Structures are given as C-alpha cells and as structure tokens.
Amino acid sequence: MTETRLRTWTHSIGYGTATLFIFTLALQNLRYGFYELFYLAAGMAALTLGGLAYTLLSRRRQLSAPGHLIILATLNSGLLAAMFVIGSTSITHWAMPLLLLNLLILPLRHALMLSLLLLIPMSILLLVKQPAADAITAVSGLLIVLTVAALYIWQYDHMAQSAEDLAITDPVTGAHNARFLDETLQKEISRAIATGHNLSVINLTIDHADEATQLYGEPGMQALFCNMTQHLFGVIRAGDTLYTLNDSEFFLILPFTPEEGVRVIAERIRRTISENEWPVTGKATVSLGCTTRGSSDTRTDTLRKRAHQAMLEARKRGADTAWFSPGETLRT
Numbered sequence: 407m408t409e410t411r412l413r414t415w416t417h418s419i420g421y422g423t424a425t426l427f428i429f430t431l432a433l434q435n436l437r438y439g440f441y442e443l444f445y446l447a448a449g450m451a452a453l454t455l456g457g458l459a460y461t462l463l464s465r466r467r468q469l470s471a472p473g474h475l476i477i478l479a480t481l482n483s484g485l486l487a488a489m490f491v492i493g494s495t496s497i498t499h500w501a502m503p504l505l506l507l508n509l510l511i512l513p514l515r516h517a518l519m520l521s522l523l524l525l526i527p528m529s530i531l532l533l534v535k536q537p538a539a540d541a542i543t544a545v546s547g548l549l550i551v552l553t554v555a556a557l558y559i560w561q562y563d564h565m566a567q568s569a570e571d572l573a574i575t576d577p578v579t580g581a582h583n584a585r586f587l588d589e590t591l592q593k594e595i596s597r598a599i600a601t602g603h604n605l606s607v608i609n610l611t612i613d614h615a616d617e618a619t620q621l622y623g624e625p626g627m628q629a630l631f632c633n634m635t636q637h638l639f640g641v642i643r644a645g646d647t648l649y650t651l652n653d654s655e656f657f658l659i660l661p662f663t664p665e666e667g668v669r670v671i672a673e674r675i676r677r678t679i680s681e682n683e684w685p686v687t688g689k690a691t692v693s694l695g696c697t698t699r700g701s702s703d704t705r706t707d708t709l710r711k712r713a714h715q716a717m718l719e720a721r722k723r724g725a726d727t728a729w730f731s732p733g734e735t736l737r738t
C-alpha cells in the first residue's frame with residue numbers, strides 16, 4: 407500500500423470515529439436538554455465530517471494536504487472558545503478525540519503545538535473553576551493521552567525512517583546502494599536540465615579485483631572495499647553522492663561539476679588511492695570512467711552506460727587510469 411493510500415485510510419477512519427463519538431455526545435446533550443452543548447457538539451461533528459470529505463476529495467494529495475491544519479485548528483479553537491463562553495468544565499473530555507486527531511493527522515510538531523495551544527488555556531480555566539485536585543486529575547489524564555500518543559508517533563516516524571535508510575544503504579559499506587542510484591541520478595538529470603547546471607558521473611572499479619580476492623579472500627576484499635568507501639567519502643564534497651554497485655565497483659554522482667571539474671576530482675581519487683597504504687592488501691589502484699551530461703542526455707542509462715564504457719576503456723589502457731568519455735585520457 408502506498409503512503410498516500412495509507413494516509414487516506416487512517417485519516418478517514420480517524421475523522422469517521424471522531425464524528426461518531428462527537429455525534430453521540432450531541433445526541434446525549436439533546437436528550438438531557440443541554441441545547442448549547444448540543445449545538446457545540448453538532449458543529450464539531452459537522453467539522454469532523456468535513457474533514458472526512460476533504461480527505462476523500464484530496465486523497466491523491468494526502469502527503470501535504472494543508473486543509474487538515476485549518477480544520478483541526480478550527481475544531482480545537484472552537485472547543486476552547488465554547489468552554490470559555492459557556493463557562494462549562496464538564497466537557498473537558500471532549501478534548502480527547504481532538505488530541506488524538508491532531509496527532510494522527512498532522513505532522514508531529516504541528517500536532518504538538520496545536521494540542522498545547524488547546525491544553526494550556528484549558529488547564530488554566532480548569533484550575534480557576536474547579537477544586538485543584540479535580541483540575542489536576544483532569545489535566546493529567548489529557549497530558550497522559552497526549553504524551554503516550556506523541557511518543558508512539560515519534561517512535562513510528564523513527565522506525566519508518568530507519569526502514570527507508572536500510573532500503574537505500576549498503577549494509578557493509580554505508581554508501582548508497584545500486585537501487586537508489588537510478589532514482590537519484592534521474593532527479594539530478596531533471597535538476598540539471600531545469601537549472602542548466604553541469605552534471606558529471608564517475609564509474610570506478612578496483613583493479614585486478616579477482617586476483618586480489620584469490621590472494622586475500624572475500625573478507626580481505628570486503629575490508630578493502632569498506633576502507634575505500636571511507637576514503638571516497640573523505641575526498642568528495644558535500645552534495646556529491648557515492649554508491650556501491652557490487653563487491654569492487656563504485657559510482658559517483660557529482661552535481662554542478664563540469665568536464666574540467668570531473669577530470670580534477672577523478673585524477674585526485676586515482677592518485678590518492680594509488681598512493682595510499684591499504685590495511686589488508688597494501689597497495690591498490692582503481693580505473694575510473696567519467697562523463698559529463700550533454701544536452702541530449704535525459705536518461706540515466708545513457709550516462710551510466712557511457713561512464714561504464716569509459717571505465718572499461720581506462721582498464722584496457724592498463725589500469726590506474728581515469729578516462730573521460732568520449733575519448734580523452736586524463737592520465738595513464
């Protein structure tokens with residue numbers, strides 16, 4: 407299920423349940439002849455029903471639907487205003503569905519702000535109107551509901567973020583994985599087209615990886631791969647992104663980098679790697695294929711293929727080489 411559908415479902419169920427709860431309150435008050443409270447509850451039920459209709463009408467835009475903030479702010483301020491105007495503290499528990507709706511529907515920070523804007527004046531009114539012990543009991547109940555629900559949402563947000571990080575990160579090296587590469591590269595191509603900025607990429611492979619694996623074994627190569635990832639993180643600048651493609655291959659996306667720039671950074675990577683003393687293998691070299699987006703490059707596979715061809719060309723020319731496509735060596 408997509409996040410938009412999930413939100414449409416949870417928002418609809420939240421508004422629907424709140425409508426039922428508040429409508430029941432309205433009927434109860436009508437039965438006992440408390441007409442002011444009946445009108446208040448009927449108005450609130452109409453608003454939550456409006457929230458349900460808004461959710462269904464804007465179901466494709468549930469990730470950013472701004473109307474929820476307006477609906478919930480009106481509900482919260484309406485209840486608060488009514489408590490002050492009617493002077494009734496017996497409807498404090500009506501705040502419960504509103505607190506839960508705030509947290510279910512709005513981003514956590516907005517929800518907490520709105521809930522506190524409701525709770526603080528409400529607590530002052532309760533302390534003024536009721537015996538201190540009763541007021542403290544009522545306010546504590548509301549605070550417990552708010553805290554537990556907020557903690558649950560906070561934990562859920564963190565778990566969702568961790569799951570997303572896991573899905574796009576290589577667990578061994580900590581760099582992004584191949585799955586995330588095409589998505590980011592397509593976004594960067596679109597950004598480069600829209601802004602007219604340069605975009606370059608580098609495909610980089612460890613030279614003689616098969617022989618090194620036979621010599622040092624899988625764990626040795628994995629250690630080299632991890633060390634090289636950390637080294638590359640240290641060389642590239644903020645805004646560049648690094649991807650690990652398989653056990654010996656990397657890919658770099660370099661936004662705002664022209665041909666002269668990618669030549670500089672590719673040469674710097676080649677030189678620093680060949681000069682470095684690596685923990686398991688001692689010396690190691692890499693072959694780099696670089697390219698810069700041309701005006702007709704609108705697809706990821708064109709750039710990836712060209713960078714890959716350039717990398718194969720660099721390897722063919724004796725390894726420890728950076729090759730810029732189409733057809734110019736930086737250094738052999």
Ligand SMILES: Nc1nc2c(ncn2[C@@H]2O[C@H](COP(=O)(O)OP(=O)(O)OP(=O)(O)O)[C@@H](O)[C@H]2O)c(=O)[nH]1
Nearest residue numbers: 641642643646660661662663664666667668670671
């Ligand atoms: N994307 C990217 N480009 C780089 C990097 N390092 C160098 N370049 C490119 O190479 C050009 C020259 O870089 P340097 O020789 O470091 O000179 P610089 O003037 O200190 O580079 P900047 O201040 O980073 O622009 C830069 O303008 C960039 O286009 C890097 O880490 N990432």
